[in-house]
Amino acid sequence: MTAASSTPEQDIVAAIREQVGNAVQDVKVDRKGRVSVVAPKETMVEVAAWLQRAGLDHAITVSGVDRPRENQLDVVYFLSSYCREDIKGLVVSLKIHLDRENPSLPSLTPIWESANLFERETHEMFGVAFEGHPNLSRLLLQDNWEGPPPLRKDLKIPELA
Amino acid sequence: MRIMVKTDGDLIVEATPDIGYVHRGCEKIAESRNVIKNIPMLERPNIADASHLNWSYIKPIEELQGVEVPERGLYIRTILCEMNRIASHLYGMAIMAGIFSGHTTMYMFGFGDRELLLDLCEMLTGARMTFSFFVPGGVRRDFPRGFKEKLLETLDYLERHLGAIDRILVSNPVFVERARGVGVLKKEDAIRLGVVGPVLRGSGVRCDVRKDAPYGVYDRVDFEVISFVEGDCLSRWLVRFEEIKQSIRILRQLARDVPKGPIAKKSPLVVPGGEAIGRVESSRGEINHYVVGDGGDKPYRVKMSTGSFKNLAALPFLLKGVRIGDMPMVYGSLDYWPVEADR
């Protein structure tokens, strides 16, 4: 497929462009050991399934980033591999841009079960709804918490006096 | 944490952990403090193994700033992290394999040997547990006089005393009977649940960030990644015990090869725009810090993901079908640190 002198990061980027290129918005090599993929909400399940078949079987973390200035809320999945020796050291990030008013996206727990607890935490801290998640109950906050989702920029904590 | 358990006689049918009792909001507070002020706060989620949390936070910030740490600084960082790994494994074996199964002698042996390592850390950094020793660009202090001799003397004593720990715990037939065959995690389940650290290596998967994506000077030292295939509690404890021996081997090589030179490079007090992720192998698993910067002196978003949180998925799975009396052994073999999971 590619010449022997290319790096694993470039191999993955080339394979993504070739096989699911019309389902992603952007794919590039960030720096050594990091590949970033941006996909829209509609095709993210297809891209995720392709990445899982390509050998990325470990979702190491899932995070949300609140950007009120661009009126966006990003959800980022970080993926790595347990078994494939050539891509064990890479981290591939899959980012989805969402609307800040009512963020919701399909859950990727059926593909990577290790993302279960992280999606639950992101739902609690940012208010993102994951459709199809088996159990979206309270994880870290106390039972009588009634404010807005804590990690959004709307909630300001008082400064230490 | 609380574990809510449904039993059928003596066997557990379903177990649900309830965490969040020590949640302090570290990620939210980190957005309102600048880069340096975050260091003591973000290393306190795991006081027994604080230098790994520190390094995993500093690594993405250095990547964004484009600062390269000098060689001597990397050697000092790796030495402190390996000493911390031995101290943390001794703590885990003392409390989780010791107290949780009623073995008080192991508690005394583990904590007594850990005191010698904490004395070494105190000589290097000034503090016993939460060091706040790594800053962007390098480390804060150089080796004091007499450090290398004391380190080698302590390592000689530790190697002899590990034989005593082997005789009272790892080869002790009473402990082996309690731990063998209990809480088996097969290789496919370990990969599916996404566990990390000694829990993963005790199930036959040979993964370690120090070998897969080397950082510091781990690509220049010679060590092995230990793994056992049985997947029960005994193999998880054996992984930790053998890792102490490998850490002693790494420390001897590092103490011999430290180069001369500066220990730190100047770095600006800003987090430039962009995002980066840091990966570090701590004693309980892989730690990731995802840092997003916007050009100011405070990070825009810090996401911490620790080994204990990733291993939590294995607890309800392992407790099914286990007797109530074996629950402390299964919970202890995961070496779960609640504050690190809740942040």
Add this chain to the structure above:
Amino acid sequence: MSAAEAFFEGVKHMFKRTFTLKHPYERHELPDGYRGRHLLYMDRCTGCGICAWICPEKCITIVSVSEEKTYPQNPQKRFPQYWYVRCCFCHFCTDYCPTGALDYTKDYDLAEYEKELIIWSPERLSKVPDAYEGYRTKFHGWAGVDHVPSKES
């Protein structure tokens, strides 16, 4: 191996040396640069306030001192005051001070019975703590490890 051999391993410690120190009569010897409470050199401090800015827990406030002695480098006599309840002993203040007016000490027994006494004024911070005789560890081969007085070795 039998359980009796494992038991005997613990019994062997009856004949080895003991590691325990009778604190507070025998104290562990602390290394130089140990992070205890702070020592303020009042003839070097200029009252710039960098220590108060860098402190992660905001435990330092700059206050005016009302004594007759004047300080040429600090005409307004403004010095730091520490609230030790909040201090996490990271000593970023000591490392960031541009004139080197703060220093490390080996004093760590800071508990008090009254709340007001936990706020240390600049004059109290400038007193040098008392020295004490310490004990350090010594390895004895098969007999184990114990503590011996520092001045003996």
